[in-house]
Amino acid sequence: MDVLYFAWVRERIGLPRERVETDAATVSDLVTELSAREDRYAAAFADLSALRVAVDQELTDFDAPLAGAREVAFFPPMTGG
Amino acid sequence: MDVLYFAWVRERIGLPRERVETDAATVSDLVTELSAREDRYAAAFADLSALRVAVDQELTDFDAPLAGAREVAFFPPMTGG
Amino acid sequence: MRVVVQEAPFDFGAEAEAFASARTDMGAVVTFTGVVRDLAGDRLDAMEIEHYPGMTQKALEAIADEAIRRWSLGDALVIHRFGRLTPGERIMMVATAAPHRKDAFEAAEFLMDYLKSRAPFWKKEHGTDSAGWVAAKDEDEAALDRW
């Protein structure tokens, strides 16, 4: 699936998107996998309360299942308007 | 003093303003004087709860004193905006 | 602050643009404009707005001053027409500028609530067959309790 990063999550991980092959069942499982890769991922995902997630461009939570998902995005709380 | 009428008060009394010589101490006293003149005044002032009053262009109530007042206006509740 | 009472139409877009351009130190600008509703099948030919010339300007300025004071506005604008308006015409507008959106919104609603019930205007509807004064609504009077 495609994994996207925005704002300081993008800056901390160092790229805006990447292709990830995973069998993670939920968003949380994916976060655990990514955090185990490298320090920059662990740093970005250190405090999940400071992060939001969208699966296939819909806001959801970290318990959300990933079955069939094509795109997961991680970002800080939004500051539009 | 000048007495002014607006909206349906003006239409019922039949004129927009008139000069009134009076010793009325309060707005209520003036209303009593005017109502005694003719039926069209009595009709206009029949229900004071449906009227508002301004003395010298400031909204006030029917107990307000008239000492020194130059202009009294009677009208229905306002419908601006 | 600018308060205008006039018979002529006003240019809503140009007024909104000029208002918003004047204070770029304000993060939030709210406008409201009220329209004589042009309803299909309606028998309204015209809306006549009577006002109290000596008092209107002062009353509107007092309301705008109060809004500026209570919400620390950067600026406020009130334009209100009188005379005979046809359906589709704009009756009035207000605009408020504040550092943040909550104050700009609240101040604009305050201005509208007070204009409705405390500014000396009276509306008469002229229909094809009849004419009648618009009655004040209890809900408009009740809206003032919020402030």
Added chain:
Amino acid sequence: MRVVVQEAPFDFGAEAEAFASARTDMGAVVTFTGVVRDLAGDRLDAMEIEHYPGMTQKALEAIADEAIRRWSLGDALVIHRFGRLTPGERIMMVATAAPHRKDAFEAAEFLMDYLKSRAPFWKKEHGTDSAGWVAAKDEDEAALDRW
């Protein structure tokens, strides 16, 4: 309903005028526009607005649909910019049209509250010496509880 996400500036006055002109059967039109504040002595050079291209348009349309449904609006407009803006530039605007003022105001505030916290935009302030992401405010999240 019109929802626009663009990098280019928009013409607030012209958009407000066109929006208000389109539905003369609506008595009340409210607009809001948000500005990058140009504060004297401020060290802000630019405001960079990042967004999530695939999601932004859909998220804004969902918010506008919800406002139209809940307040039976005649129309709603949302314009939001992304990219690099300088102080004094307008970031976004919303507009709502309803038969009566209360609905137009509430719907505009609802749109703004949801845009602030649920539309995928992130602001970064670029100062003379440093840059930093604007943190979401607890009060903006709390504002959603009203609806």
